[in-house]
Amino acid sequence: MMSRFMPGRCLNGSLRQLLPLFCLLITSVLTLAADGASEAIRDDLTTEYAKQIIRHSKMAEMKGMLNTNIDPCNDFYSYACGNWHRHNPAQLFGNLMTDTFQLISKGFERRLQRLLQHGTMKSNLEEKLQSFYRSCLLGHSGEVEYYSGLHSIVNEYGELPLIKGESWQASEFSWWRIIAGIQQKYGKKIILAVDIMADIKNHTVNRIYLGPPDNQQTIYLSNTMEDSDTASDLQKYYSISSHMAKQTAKEMNDLKRNLSTGGFQGTSLEDDLTLYTVSELQEKYAEYLNISEFLGIILGPDNVPEEIYIYSESSLNNTLQALKATPTTTIANYVLWQLMTEFRIDVPVNKIQTWCTERTKTIFGKLAEHILYERYRSPEAEAEVHSMWQQIRDTFRKELAGDKLDWMMNKTRQLAIEKLDNMQLKINAYDNENFETLYGNFTVDRSDYVRNVQHVLMAEAKRRLQRLHNPPASLEATDVLSFTPAYNILENCITIPVALLQPRYFWDKNYPQALKYATLGNLLAHEMTHGFDDEGHKYDANGNLAPWWDNKSRYEFEERRKCFQAQYHSYKYGGSRLPESIEQSENIADNAGVKLAYKAYLRWLEQQPPAILEQETMAGLELTNRQLFFVSYAQLWCDDVQSLFKTSVATVDNHAPGMYRVIGSLSNFQEFSWVFNCSQQAPMDPEFKCSIY
Ligand SMILES: [Zn+2]
Structure with a gap:
């Protein structure tokens, strides 16, 4: 590809x-x-x-x-x-x-x-690296195991509406709880990212930074090409009709593109960095998510600090609005598909x-x-x-x-x-x-x-x-x-x-x-x-x-x-x-x-x-x-x-x-x-x- x-x-x-x-x-x-x-x-x-x-x-x-x-x-x-x-x-x-x-x-x-x-590998660690590589080469041939492995990873967070169809329960899906759980367990940042880093003003303390993940702003040459790639991947993994694959691919990628357009306003990072108390944010974003619980899932309930930095606030607002305007089924498909990308082997033999x-x-x-x-x-x-x-x-x-x-x-x-x-x-x-x-x-x-x-x-x-x-x-x-x-x-x-x-x-x-x-x-x-x-x-x-x-x-x-x-x-x-x-x-x-x-x-x-x-x-x-x-x-x-x-x-x-x-x-x-x-x-x-x- x-x-x-x-x-x-x-x-x-x-x-x-x-x-x-x-x-x-x-x-x-x-x-x-x-x-x-x-x-x-x-x-x-x-x-x-x-x-x-x-x-x-x-x-x-x-x-x-x-x-x-x-x-x-x-x-x-x-x-x-x-x-x-x-x-x-x-x-x-x-x-x-x-x-x-x-x-x-x-x-x-x-x-x-x-x-x-x-x-020639010289230590156990080196052998692990080599074994990992070999398991990747073999990923294709052990298809049954590979596919069931993939599905068990995703199913921990629920099934894709894409395959569940009408019986999928939107009311049971909370996007922010799911992405928090995924980041906590796998470190994979989808839609929002929480980072721990020294305070840029004072290196003697750690701070929590919340904002859009890095990979959310990528550049695509052609939307059509990207949609058709995603559609063929979807078909490969979930024997669905080509029409449905195309439709879902477009919905997911539209969401992705909307998420990446918030933009960065300041000329440098610190211009776009604001320190808030968590209770301020709790109120500010109440209609979208429960910030305190969100941070608690990722960091552990006892580790939620009183204050955190928000970076690229305009992007964050854009993200939240984009999500509000998107059907829950699309968000769910998008999030779980993103999770799967970490585990998929998507390459011609x-x-x-x-x-x-x-x-x-x-x-x-x-x-x-x-x-x-x-x-x-x-x-x-x-x-x-x-x-x-x-x-x-x-x-x-x-x-x-x-x-x-x-x-x-x-x-x-x-x-x-x-x-x-x-x-x-x-x-x-x-x-x-x-x-x-x-x-x-x-x-x-x-x-x-x-x-x-x-x-x-x-x-x-x-x-x-x-x-x-x-x-x-x-x-x-x-x-x-x-x-x-x-x-x-x-x-x-x-x-x-x-x-x-x-x-x-x-x-x-x-x-x-x-x-x-x-x-x-x-x-x-x-x-x-x-x-x-x-x-x-x-x-x-x-x-x-x-x-x-x-x-x-x-x-x-x-x-x-x-x-x-x-x-x-x-x-x-x-x-x-x-x-x-x-x-x-x-x-x-x-x-x-x-x-x-x-x-x-x-x-x-x-x-x-x-x-x-x-x-x-x-x-x-x-x-x-x-x-x-x-x-x-x-x-x-x-x-x-x-x-x-x-x-x-x-x-x-x-x-x-x-x-x-x-x-x-x-x-x-x-x-x-x-x-x-x-x-x-x-x-x-x-x-x-x-x-x-
Ligand atoms: Zn340079």
């Missing part, structure tokens, strides 16, 4: 918004030279010959993307990425979009699939291996990443990431302490340095997780997929509710974080997913440093900047919501932000201009990221003996080390997008489309045009440049 929505995309209105400030698109796959090389030369990578092949292979991959018929000073994106689409084409019935991070995520999944299929790999990764999240990372972990790569981080942080610290950023008042600059010094970098290897406690108490049965999913979900749900009694922490989003670095604003911490450190994508010890600074270094610098952008400057060095900028500096920041707003709005994509959004965080981070990474690279260069310079160019590419940096940076953002899909990309994502991540940031960076000897008339070197950091 074609994937119609885009996982991994930052969506407004979600509590998760506080976490992955650097979401990237992830859809699906094609091979890259780097990955092919890893197969061919796995045997001995230490010989001089192997080292040469590694470098040569990277060079060939980079060269393959270049379109040297285009003048880099005219359009650097088309120069650096002009041939990307030939190697990685987007397809209308396949990957609507291809990009570098998708290649990385697919590389990671292929690795995981190999491990699950043929790997020829794609089952990939699907089960993804599923294993989703279900076991951190454990899957931890186990796989152990297989390719390189202390050398980790050390280098940390030292690159030091270089970048020092570079920014110097800028803050110098006179270049004198539009910031001294006191605010001092606080910025403190925040910077307090910022942490974490590679998400999950070394300190207690997986044994989490997964140790149940067995994984190779012949019972549904039961296995049930066990894992229950264990996870229990662990999440346990957060109430644990020291306050911010939310985790392993599913999103897996392939994208992130800045966690509440912890003032940058996290690097282990997938990015797979050999020979961004890192190999034989690659020129220019490449590593342009990719990993740039990503670190981008994330770091989020601590100091329009959102970041409201959170202090400890991640508490406590604005620390003086008014003058904020005013100056705002003036500079408007420059980006106008610049990016002047760009056209898929026939229309990029939105004139006041959300400029991503563009600010892109612009500062590449500058800081480049300066850090130059500082690194200065510290090297001259002989190292030879390693900083690549035979076969007529580029200086500095040019290599910029090409590598631009190629990070190569993508191919189906034209039909371009408007959604431009309007929904806070990140500019790949081409403007390159053109926007480099045309604002004077050093770039010096490095490529651009004339003063060149489009990549406009006279007027936007800049914040």
